[in-house]
Amino acid sequence: MGRNRLLSACQETDKVLNFENFILEFDMKSHNICVVGTGYVGLVTGTCLAEIGHRVVCVDSNKSKIRYLNAGKCPIYEPGLPELLKKNRKAGRIAFVDSIKDGIQHKGRRAQVVFIAVGTPPRPDGSADLSAIEAVAADVAKRMTDYTIFVDKSTVPVETGEWVKKTIERINKRGVPYDIASNPEFLAEGSAVKDFMNPDRVVLGVSSKRAEKVLREIYAPLKGPILATDVKSAELIKHASNSFLATKISFINAVSRLCEKVGADVTDVAKGMGLDKRIGPSFLRPGIGFGGFCFPKDLEAFYWICNKKGYDFKLLQEVQAINKDQKQWALEQVSELLWNLGGKKIALWGLAFKPNTDDMRFAPSLDIVEGLKEHKVKIAAHDPVSMDNAKKVLKGLTFAKDPYAAAKGADCLILVTEWPQYKDLDLEKVRKSMRTPVFLDGRNLYDPAKMRKLGFDYRSVGRP
Numbered sequence: 001m002g003r004n005r006l007l008s009a010c011q012e013t014d015k016v017l018n019f020e021n022f023i024l025e026f027d028m029k030s031h032n033i034c035v036v037g038t039g040y041v042g043l044v045t046g047t048c049l050a051e052i053g054h055r056v057v058c059v060d061s062n063k064s065k066i067r068y069l070n071a072g073k074c075p076i077y078e079p080g081l082p083e084l085l086k087k088n089r090k091a092g093r094i095a096f097v098d099s100i101k102d103g104i105q106h107k108g109r110r111a112q113v114v115f116i117a118v119g120t121p122p123r124p125d126g127s128a129d130l131s132a133i134e135a136v137a138a139d140v141a142k143r144m145t146d147y148t149i150f151v152d153k154s155t156v157p158v159e160t161g162e163w164v165k166k167t168i169e170r171i172n173k174r175g176v177p178y179d180i181a182s183n184p185e186f187l188a189e190g191s192a193v194k195d196f197m198n199p200d201r202v203v204l205g206v207s208s209k210r211a212e213k214v215l216r217e218i219y220a221p222l223k224g225p226i227l228a229t230d231v232k233s234a235e236l237i238k239h240a241s242n243s244f245l246a247t248k249i250s251f252i253n254a255v256s257r258l259c260e261k262v263g264a265d266v267t268d269v270a271k272g273m274g275l276d277k278r279i280g281p282s283f284l285r286p287g288i289g290f291g292g293f294c295f296p297k298d299l300e301a302f303y304w305i306c307n308k309k310g311y312d313f314k315l316l317q318e319v320q321a322i323n324k325d326q327k328q329w330a331l332e333q334v335s336e337l338l339w340n341l342g343g344k345k346i347a348l349w350g351l352a353f354k355p356n357t358d359d360m361r362f363a364p365s366l367d368i369v370e371g372l373k374e375h376k377v378k379i380a381a382h383d384p385v386s387m388d389n390a391k392k393v394l395k396g397l398t399f400a401k402d403p404y405a406a407a408k409g410a411d412c413l414i415l416v417t418e419w420p421q422y423k424d425l426d427l428e429k430v431r432k433s434m435r436t437p438v439f440l441d442g443r444n445l446y447d448p449a450k451m452r453k454l455g456f457d458y459r460s461v462g463r464p
């Protein structure tokens with residue numbers, strides 16, 4: 001049955017997709033899949049592919065992570081993921097192993113498709129470190145016995161596919177047939193399961209009709225449109241998309257600075273811009289800068305590859321510079337509000353790079369804490385879920401058991417991450433417990449008039 005017929009059949013029944021029924025009713029083609037890397041992307045990908053009916057073996061070289069997963073636990077905070085993991089483990093559709101050897105040949109089943117979802121962290125020069133991609137490609141190439149599709153899901157610079165191909169060619173002396181493909185992932189942490197299951201688009205960068213057919217079958221149960229391209233274009237779509245979104249954020253942050261200078265309200269400016277369908281409202285929320293494992297490193301890596309190919313994409317450098325300024329702006333606000341900082345106590349609410357994740361990688365809080373420490377202040381911080389990860393990377397501060405404890409006795413409170421639960425706190429109680437009620441709202445979570453009425457010396461981003 002064709003994909004369109006499958007989808008319209010589901011729409012006709014007006015039901016949310018129930019994938020188990022889907023497989024039975026529509027005879028979906030189930031594939032044996034190996035996913036290498038069980039991080040934010042690999043684990044969500046593997047679990048969701050199992051949920052839509054495929055048999056998935058997830059591989060990670062981090063043995064303790066695999067032991068943890070095999071003990072039935074979920075190593076990351078991601079809404080909905082633990083439940084799906086449990087369900088699919090129980091159904092026998094997902095397994096976890098610590099070697100590629102066991103991943104591509106598992107319980108008598110050979111994986112024809114290998115998704116590579118390992119990390120591609122930044123190197124000191126800004127380029128992406130692709131050594132894990134090479135290692136995985138080489139290991140799979142050594143062991144493949146029949147037609148295999150190497151699907152890159154990690155975010156990589158354009159032409160990585162060609163390097164993967166060269167790597168395989170050097171090893172594959174027996175001439176086992178294979179294809180390479182690029183299938184960039186667009187999920188966002190905090191809504192990763194939902195994003196994977198309801199994609200805006202599925203991009204398939206393919207090098208043959210055969211690979212395209214298999215990948216289309218794999219994604220058939222999902223509703224989003226499939227865009228099939230060549231491999232290089234798919235690689236570029238991911239870098240260009242993330243860089244564009246980061247540009248939108250830096251743009252509105254720059255506008256917020258002007259708003260402050262003239263007494264305008266950036267919220268209204270962003271709203272007025274966003275109502276224009278050509279612009280759209282998303283990613284027009286000002287704050288103290290973006291962070292996370294994607295935007296900062298992808299911007300840098302995109303700039304680096306553009307430069308390497310002979311194009312100086314200066315705009316991207318400016319986007320990064322504005323982002324850096326925004327964190328500096330926050331530190332300057334604290335100095336302005338408190339005059340002398342030495343010995344004062346600053347409370348931070350939120351440490352993760354955004355709400356609904358425990359990910360601390362490149363979180364703005366890291367720069368804020370470093371900047372504050374230079375002034376010899378005392379820092380007390382709270383985050384609803386990322387404290388364990390934060391303790392590994394942030395030293396010299398106190399981690400409070402709840403937001404009230406963090407604020408107690410503080411000279412200034414900085415809202416760093418807009419966790420929704422911070423919105424519902426007893427702010428009267430918070431103000432009373434502070435030494436001086438100075439509040440820097442780095443994410444425009446609160447209403448300025450209400451905060452001032454409550455007695456806070458309140459400042460936010462680009463709002464009077």
Ligand code: NAD
Pocket residue numbers: 036037038039040041042059060061062065117118119120132135136153154155156185186187188189293294
């Ligand atoms: P991560 O660090 O959370 O996970 C990577 C995993 O790969 C780790 O568990 C690590 O142990 C494992 N690994 C590394 N080398 C390995 C090897 N040789 N063999 C087996 N396992 C290996 O990273 P992530 O956040 O999941 O990101 C993975 C890729 O996806 C990156 O390229 C990232 O840019 C991209 N991406 C991330 C997001 C996101 O929101 N985190 C979204 C879209 C794309």
